[in-house]
Amino acid sequence: MTAHPSASPAPAYSREVLALLAAVSLASTLASEPIAVAGERICAAAAVRTFYARRSYALAWTSADLAALLRAVDGARDDGLDPALYHRAALAGALTPENADLLATDAFCLLAAHLQQGRVEPELLLPAWCREPDIDAAAVLQSALDAHAVDVALQRLAPRHDAYRKLKEALAEYRRIARAGGWAVLPPGPPLRLGDRNERVAALRRRLDLPPSDFFDDALDRAVRDFQSHHGLDADGVAGAATRRELDVPVAARIEQLAVNLERWRWMPDTLGASYVVVNIAAFRLQAFENGRAVLSMKTVVGKELTRTPFFAARITDVVVNPPWNVPESIAAKELRPKQRRDRCFFAREHLEVTRDGRLRQTPGPWNSLGRLKFNMPNRHDVYLHDTPAKSLFDLSARAFSHGCIRVERPLDLAAWLLRAQPEWTIEALQAAIVAGGERSIVLPASEPVYVLYWTASAGDDGRVAFQRDVYGRDAALARALRR
Numbered sequence: 001m002t003a004h005p006s007a008s009p010a011p012a013y014s015r016e017v018l019a020l021l022a023a024v025s026l027a028s029t030l031a032s033e034p035i036a037v038a039g040e041r042i043c044a045a046a047a048v049r050t051f052y053a054r055r056s057y058a059l060a061w062t063s064a065d066l067a068a069l070l071r072a073v074d075g076a077r078d079d080g081l082d083p084a085l086y087h088r089a090a091l092a093g094a095l096t097p098e099n100a101d102l103l104a105t106d107a108f109c110l111l112a113a114h115l116q117q118g119r120v121e122p123e124l125l126l127p128a129w130c131r132e133p134d135i136d137a138a139a140v141l142q143s144a145l146d147a148h149a150v151d152v153a154l155q156r157l158a159p160r161h162d163a164y165r166k167l168k169e170a171l172a173e174y175r176r177i178a179r180a181g182g183w184a185v186l187p188p189g190p191p192l193r194l195g196d197r198n199e200r201v202a203a204l205r206r207r208l209d210l211p212p213s214d215f216f217d218d219a220l221d222r223a224v225r226d227f228q229s230h231h232g233l234d235a236d237g238v239a240g241a242a243t244r245r246e247l248d249v250p251v252a253a254r255i256e257q258l259a260v261n262l263e264r265w266r267w268m269p270d271t272l273g274a275s276y277v278v279v280n281i282a283a284f285r286l287q288a289f290e291n292g293r294a295v296l297s298m299k300t301v302v303g304k305e306l307t308r309t310p311f312f313a314a315r316i317t318d319v320v321v322n323p324p325w326n327v328p329e330s331i332a333a334k335e336l337r338p339k340q341r342r343d344r345c346f347f348a349r350e351h352l353e354v355t356r357d358g359r360l361r362q363t364p365g366p367w368n369s370l371g372r373l374k375f376n377m378p379n380r381h382d383v384y385l386h387d388t389p390a391k392s393l394f395d396l397s398a399r400a401f402s403h404g405c406i407r408v409e410r411p412l413d414l415a416a417w418l419l420r421a422q423p424e425w426t427i428e429a430l431q432a433a434i435v436a437g438g439e440r441s442i443v444l445p446a447s448e449p450v451y452v453l454y455w456t457a458s459a460g461d462d463g464r465v466a467f468q469r470d471v472y473g474r475d476a477a478l479a480r481a482l483r484r
Contacts, residue, residue, distance in 0.1 A: 037106075038099040040090050044109035044137065051105055051138035059101045060141075065150050066091065069104055072151040076111055078168055079158060080259030080482075081119060086111050108150065109137040115157040118266035120481040161272075162292065164265040166459030171258045174251055182251040183207055191240035194221045204239055207247055232283065232468045234397045246467070254457075257467065260478050261457040268451075269313075276449040277316065277414075279385075279406055281309050282456045282468040284399040286385075286408055288417050296417050301388065301399045301407035308472050309404050311454045314377040315447035316385070319415045321433045321440040322364035323374035323386070327352070331403060332360045364439055372434045373411040375418070376441075377450050385450075387411040400471055406452070421445050 035042040042048060051060070061069075073086045086107035091100065116135050135157070144153035158164070177183070186207060187200050196216040205213055208223040224243065225235040231246040239247075275290045281302050288296035303309035327336060337360075339346045347353070351363045362368050371387020381404070388407040393399055408414055412427050419425035419442060433440055456468045456475055470476065 037102045038090055038095055040087050040103055040106075042102070042106050043085075044106050044113065047109035047113075047137040047141075048102065048105050050136075051109070051141055054138060054142070059097060060145055061101050061104045062148075065145055065148060066100065066104055068148070068150040069108060072154040073107060073111065075151070075155070076115075078172060079115065080168075080171060080262040081111075081114055085114075085119075105141065108141050108144070108154070111154055112137045112140055112157050115154060115266065118263050120263060120478060122267050159265050159268060160270070161265060161268065163459055164262065166463050167258055167262050167265065167457065167465070169463060170457075170459055170465045171255065171262065174255050174258060178251045178255060183247075185248045186244055188244075191238050192216055193238045194218070204247075230464060230466045232397065232466075249467075254467065256479050257457050257475060258465070259482065260475050261455055263478060263482060264453070264455060272451065273449040276451065279450065279452045280458065280468075281311065281452065281454045282471055283458070283466070286406070286414070288414070296413060298413065299394045299399065299409040301390075301393050301402050303402050303404040304400050305472070307403045309383060309402070309406060309452065310381050311452050312379055312381060312383070313449070313451050314379040316375050316377045316418060316444065316450050317447045318376050318441050318443045319418060320374040320376060321430065321442065322372060322438060323368065323370045324364050324439060325362035325368055325370050327360035327362060328382075328403070329359065336360060364437070371407075371411060373415055373430075375408075375411075375414065383452070385411075385414070398469070398471070418444055418448055 035045060052058075070088070070091060073083045073088050073091075076083050076086065087103040088107075090103055091107065095103065112135065140153060140157070141150075144150045147153075184203065184207065186203050189200050192201055192204060194216055197214050199214060201216045201220070202212065202214040204216075204224075205211070205220055208220070208227060210220055210223055221237045224239050225237045227247070228235040228237075228243055231243075233242055233246065272289070275288070277286065277288050279286045279300060279302075284300050284302060286296075286298050286300050287294045336346075336350075336352065347360075351365060351367050353361050353363065355361050362370075364372075366372070366389060369388070371389055373387045375385035377384055383405050385406050385408050390401075390407075393401055393407070394409045412430055415430055416425065416427045419430075422442075422445065425442060454472070454474055456470050457465055459465050
């Protein structure tokens with residue numbers, strides 16, 4: 001493609017197309033007939049209109065800039081995005097200068113938005129998220145063209161989080177495995193364990209990249225446990241039905257899972273904070289971070305299938321010692337009041353009282369459904385973190401049992417970490433406050449960011465990926481949206 005002086009006016013055909021762009025709003029473009037150039041749909045119509053209006057409709061792209069754009073478009077595949085979305089084939093073919101200019105601009109603006117905020121609007125799937133504000137793609141493009149650094153400008157828009165980079169590396173590795181033929185499905189049969197010797201053991205060893213043998217030795221036992229711990233399973237070393245199901249997941253499905261979770265990272269803010277809390281719903285786990293490093297980790301219990309925990313961002317504001325439970329009316333009507341009608345002593349046994357406004361309230365104490373500590377984090381879902389008297393649930397590998405709020409395994413450790421700026425609130429002091437009885441709210445000097453997320457693939461410090469089961473079926477919905 002030849003260079004065009006920045007001050008030269010666009011030819012009539014280009015001006016005609018751009019006038020059409022200016023006349024049609026983005027919403028109507030998406031809702032009715034799309035604007036097409038050389039058979040390609042213009043997807044970032046608003047940004048394209050703005051870009052050319054600021055240039056008095058002068059053409060913008062040189063052949064060198066276009067080559068850099070094509071490199072960036074090809075590189076989008078590494079981020080789990082499809083280069084075909086960004087006019088890849090058309091831009092590599094024979095186009096008039098006007099059409100090439102328009103399509104290149106649209107490709108840049110669209111890819112910039114996808115890298116910076118994600119391709120799928122989170123609100124389309126879960127109305128529970130807030131992201132970075134929209135970028136001025138037209139301004140970013142003009143700066144990139146002025147510096148002749150189109151590909152560099154696009155790379156800078158992708159998330160810079162270490163976890164995102166590690167997931168990209170994992171995606172490349174799983175694609176390499178796919179090109180090599182993937183892995184074989186294991187032969188059916190009874191569970192395999194330490195000491196077994198047969199051909200199915202030999203197949204299991206091949207699947208886990210161990211030296212050839214038909215004996216289930218200590219090395220295979222360690223490899224199975226390691227695989228289980230990275231796939232949301234009990235690490236018991238027994239290759240039973242659940243372990244076989246995870247081993248037999250096709251590599252193509254793992255590639256899609258990685259791409260889906262890369263998209264979720266593109267929904268995240270650029271900066272999470274110097275310290276923050278992350279709840280991964282799919283992994284049933286809470287972690288606290290300082291300077292990018294996990295300093296606290298514990299199990300959680302999250303919402304059941306019918307009362308799913310949403311994903312959202314909030315801030316923890318205070319720790320409540322000996323909290324009462326103000327029962328949501330939906331739970332009172334569906335679960336508790338019918339039990340009282342069948343058994344007039346039910347409320348008394350469960351320490352439930354009816355307040356003046358007719359609502360149910362469970363008094364503080366060891367019987368309370370919130371346990372002895374509650375962590376307030378104001379949000380429109382009325383979801384919070386709390387202790388629980390049902391400690392046995394933390395022994396299970398799959399822990400989706402709540403009404404939507406998040407139960408934490410070690411509430412005293414979490415409270416002490418959140419109150420670390422108030423050294424008087426040691427674990428012993430918190431225990432003393434619990435024993436003393438009475439509700440008490442301890443306000444944090446500075447509220448702590450908390451991100452309640454849904455990650456079914458995440459990379460650890462060693463770069464290895466931990467896969468989780470898609471307990472709410474959200475991966476499938478997001479994958480379908482990404483394919484559209």
